[in-house]
Amino acid sequence: MNDLALREPRSRTVFHNATLVACIAVLGVAGNGARDTIEFSPSEGAELTKTFEMDVSMRLDSVSFIVNGQDFASMMGELDAMLEAERLIVVSDRYGELAADGPDTLTRTFDTLSGSSTASFSAAGDSQDQDASMESELEGKTVVFTRGDDGYEVAFADGDDDADEDLLENLEEDMDLRFLLPEDDVDEGDTWEVPLSDFLALLQPGGNLGLGGSDDEADEAAPVDVDEMLESFQESLDEILEGTCVCTYNGTREIDGVEVGEITLEITVSSTVDLVELITSVAEDNDQPAPDFEFADLNIDVEAEGTLFWNLATGLLHSLELSSDGEVAIDVAFEMEMMPGESASAEASIEVALSMKHSVTTE
Secondary structure, three states: OOHHHHHHHHHHHHHHHHHHHHHHHHHHHHHOOOOEOOOOOOOOOOEEEEEEEEEEEEEEEEEEEEEOOEEOHHHHOOEEEEEEEEEEEEEEEEEOOEEOOEEOEEEEEEEEEEEEEEEEEEEOOEEEEEEEEEEOOOOOOEEEEEEEOOEEEEEEOOOOOOOOHHHHOOEOOOOOOHHHOOOOOEOOOOEEEOOHHHHHHHHOOOEOOOOEEOHHHOOOOOOOOHHHHHHHHHHHHHHHOOEEEEEEEEEEEEEOOEEEEEEEEEEEEEEEEEOHHHHHHHHHHOOOOOOEEEEEEEEEEEEEEEEEEEEOOOOEEEEEEEEEEEEEEEEEEEEEEEEOOEEEEEEEEEEEEEEEEEEEEEO
16 A cells, blocks of 8 residues: 555545534634624713604494393484594603613603594584693603612702602603513514513503693593503503514614614504403492493404614614504493383493504604
């Protein structure tokens, strides 16, 4: 056997080993590709103005009220009812030093806090319309959130000594929609879910901002206090809302020269809420006898989709667009007293079409 024959296997071995090392190196580089970081990370002293706009439209789809088999609602002829409402919230935030789950301090000025609604109702040829507006004493005020042992403490900034301290109750520091962000770095196509109860931060940005009827409408019917209503449901939202919110990371893009991470949202809500206890409690609070309910259900079916853009350079919210459509229905059945000693069975049903749009922009 000559020397070439002896050396050839070793040469092939060296070649194969080198090839294997090169492949491992290539695979290693591919496997360690950088994942994107979508996180809340403003620098100390950063400032951001946020504009929240919400438009709500509700229209009566159908109504029935049947007593002992007779539909009394049909006797009123064609019914039509609609409510349209809008809300505008503009705040300017200045961030202090960043901690693990938020800034140590946050200074917030409430630049604009306003809302309006238009309600209309028609039946049997008669119609009624009512307009209402909302405002808040917080508008123009500046508050400071300071991290404490049990969350944030909030106080008016120097110079607002005459402001009503009650306005500070139930204010929330987070108006950055941080609840929508992924917990870890992400690759394009990654998904995660968000609890539906967290969306109170979008329905009620900044907490209870004290939006109510203006003074010149004091003698008229006040608009629905949405903040107070949402606040009363806050603790039970996890039980009330059934459905999913799936977030999907779609990679990066450029908007007006700003590199942003894009997250799409797909939301489905399908819930049935038992209202018997609530209605009974309201009746008792008003010293009225509660009906003998067979059932009283609130049914919510809503689908929504939208897109969140996150500024990768500043680590702050860039913008959000979210649209939702669905139906809200109330179905009840109960026994009602027609006169002493006589009762009747009654069924009522109301279906309302719901449409909402949320928009958040920053500068």
